[in-house]
Amino acid sequence: MVFKKVMASSLLAAAVMTASLAHAADVRVGLVVKALGIGFFEAANKGAQEAAKELGDVEVIYTGPTSTTAEGQIEVINSLIAQKVDAIAVSANDTDALVPILKKAQKRGIKVISWDSGVGKAGRQIHLNPSSNPLIGEMNIKLADVAAKAAGGGKADIAILSATPTSTNQNIWIDEMKKVLPNYANLNLVATVYGDDLADKSYRETIGLLKSHPNLKVIVAPTSVGIVAAAQAVKDQGKIGKVFVTGLGLPSELAGHVKSGAVKSFAIWNPIDLGYAATMISYNLVKGKATASEVSMGRIGTAKLDADGNAAMAEPFIYDASNVDEFAEIF
Amino acid sequence: MDNSRTIPNTAQDPDNTLNNSTGSAVSKLPSTSIKQRLMSWEFFLLLITAAVCVANSFASPYFLDPWNLSDATFNFVEKAIVALPLALLIICREIDLSVASIIALASVAMGYAAQWGADNTTLLIIGISVGICCGLFNGLLVTHFAIPSIVITIGTMSLFRGLSYILLGDQVLKDYPAGFDYFGQGYVYWVFSVEFTLFLALAVVFYLLLHHTNFGRRTYAIGKNPTGAFYSGINVKRHRLLLFILVGAFAGLAAVLLTSRLGSTRPTIALGWELSIITMVVLGGVNIMGGSGSIHGVFIAVFLMGFVTFGLGLLNVPGIVMSIIVGAMLIAVIACPVLLARYLQRPR
The missing domain is CATH 3.40.50.2300 (Response regulator)
Structure with a gap:
């Protein structure tokens, strides 16, 4: 029972x-x-x-x-x-x-x-x-345009800091960036360098860029390692306000550089x-x-x-x- | 059973050692009374498992569903299959921490063999053979150089896992032939999967092996007193070597089942499984210092662990909280009988 x-x-x-x-x-x-x-x-x-x-x-x-x-x-x-x-x-x-x-x-x-x-x-x-790859490529150039205007407007030299030369994603994005570049007559791509996604190599490559291209206004780094290293290099070389870094990165790693002014804006998925x-x-x-x-x-x-x-x-x-x-x- | 832990008297049965090693002593022991049987570790575990089942079916309406329970067994059966021989090894005062890494290495070997066109039977043989080789390697190092097995197998744990990483890198192997998924995804009858049925059959085999053969009695004898066992004519080294090979072979078998269930191999396969497997064995009442424990205890512990994690999963308890609960359960289940024994034996 x-x-x-x-x-x-x-x-x-x-x-x-x-x-x-x-x-x-x-x-x-x-x-x-x-x-x-x-x-x-x-x-x-x-x-x-x-x-x-x-x-x-x-x-x-x-x-x-x-x-x-x-x-x-x-x-x-x-x-x-x-x-x-x-x-x-x-x-x-x-x-x-x-x-x-x-x-x-x-x-x-x-x-x-x-x-x-x-x-x-x-x-x-x-x-x-x-x-998508086309959207990422387009966004990087759009951000470069914003940064170029912040650096004084007019004709602006830009450079790309990538990861390794064999990185599939990076190469696709760079190709997509080159496809939309003709729509922005004010932007002039002068160099593409490779920091291998290593902080110290990316840093040295950025300093090389700053030395060899005195008219450089924007560095686009579609890599989260590269963008931080480049921003640090711009800051250390006293180029804040003259050269802007942009690209793809993580907010937690870039908040400081946005405050210092080395980075105006950047992008990543939300x-x-x-x-x-x-x-x-x-x-x-x-x-x-x-x-x-x-x-x-x-x-x-x-x-x-x-x-x-x-x-x-x-x-x-x-x-x-x-x-x-x-x-x-x-x- | 004579060798299971009883609650009031956990370890003090010195005369068992000699009786066991002679092999014919089991029948001479006083037959276990009903009261003793009720106080046994296995009965205690069974009660907890039943309580967990009742609690689970109250907490979630999805628990008591044959298909759901069948699905749940996939989460622990491969680990349980390795726990069976590992129980014997631990009773024998040894341990193998490299089992999960053996699974990875065996799976990588099968993956490459499949890429070169091996059929299902060959893959099964390759998986188990790689396991046997790894077990032999562990066993030879332990027995020939007399180094503690915990040291050797911590080393081979990294060694076997490292080899898998070197062989495979960040690649994946998934060219398994048609029908290979039967081992890990197939069903024998209704809700009884191939894996689960195999586990049930193996549990019976291991029960007979440990509790009803001379091999099993030798295992206890070595675990209780290796020197005594040696002087009563047991080849201790060979026995331990055999157990290491057995554990390796079953890790290889688990690799076949897991690889078939996932349909692919990566070097991270079965990462961290050694601890869950050892937890099953210890929860089953096998003394981590060797000498006592039973297969039916491990058998019940497997289901206890499986039902607890599945029940918590049905309530969507986060995994972090789940591991805290399982840890607390392990400590409580191990501590309770000890405390109870102390309470019963206190001076009056």
Whole structure:
């Protein structure tokens, strides 16, 4: 008798819990990151929560392993599958190792997208890149133009400080920069040098540039190591106000140089927007509002999908004196 | 079982040593009373596991679902398969910290073999063979140079992992033949995966090996008193060498299963697994100083660990909090019986 009573009450409790969970939100999205406790991903979660608030009927489950391993992420994804979430949006630790478990998730009716760091095509429906190569190239030249105007306007010599000569990403971005350069008649590219993503070599290459090109106004460094070293070199050589450094870098590393004036503005993807867009895309997939060629990202716009389901979110986000301190605390 | 830890009297059974080494003594021991059986470590673990299951099914409506439970087993079965032979090795007063690195090296070897066109059977053999070679290497160093195994295997842990990094760098190997995914992703019957079924079968084999053969009795004898075992005619070195090879072979088998489950190999595969595997063994009541422990204890501990982490995962408890809980559980479960024994034995 007692046993029966216990069973009955436990079943009742379970039923109540199921009901309350079902009412909490119509769409549950698992936002899986490379590891918990990383500023960049905490910021992405902030964006995801913003999207959830805006949509109203969404619950975002922010989760990830303690260290950046594929096995840890698989364990986390396993428990999301068990909870029967509606969508999983993952920034993957391993392009290939996550494919089998994500295939399983899709087989159980869960929509899967990857963002930031992608997984193989078989494991997801959409991959959201933070940006695209043409957009990155264009942004770098746009920033150079802003910096050239700050340095006095008129004709301006610019130089590029890259990583290694064999770095695939860097070379693609430099090509894209050269493609849009003719649209800016005032900018004159005088040199491309390589700092190998080493702080001391980048520093020496920058000093070389400053010595050999006395009319240099702007140094564009689309590498987070190079941009810091170049800014330091400009400061040490007393060229602040005459030569500006710009490119791609991290707010936490560049906040000081923005204050000193060596850097006017720079760009990198905005993690808050990335988390927001990933949540929006997941929601629209669940609701069947995505087509084979495009899907809405809410306030950010519409993502165009290529044949493999790849999308680019937006051009890199610009950081300057007005917002760099706020983001320096995040990443 | 005669060799399991009993709560009121944890380690003081000196006459067991000789009885065990002679091999025929098990039947001569006084038969365990029901009360003793209830006070055993394994029963205590079983109670906790049951409590965890009940708590989990109250906390999450998704816990008691055959498919979910089946999915959950994938998270720990490969580790559990290595824990079985490792329990024997630890009972024998040795340890192997290099198991996760052996998994990595075996996986890299399989990856290259697959690239050169090896079929599934060959891959299985290669995985286990690499494991055996690594185990043999560990075992020879420990037994021939008489260096403590903790020192040797800390070294080979870095050595095997380092070799995987040198061979593979930041590359990935994923040219596994069709059907290779059966080992780590296939199902034998309904929700019983290949991995899980294999683990159940191996657990039975290891139970018989440790508790019902001379090999098992020798393992306890060496663990309780290596010198005594030596003088009663046991080839201690050869026995330990065999156990190291056994652990290596099973790490190789785990490599086959894990590689098949992931469908790819990177040098970081199974990073940090050695500690979770040893945790399973210790939680199962195997004395880290050697001499006592049981396979059924390890078997229950595997499920206890698996259910606790899966249950917390269903509640979306962050991994950092989860490792704190598992750590606290380990300390509590180990400390409780000791404190209880002290309480029962206090002078009245």
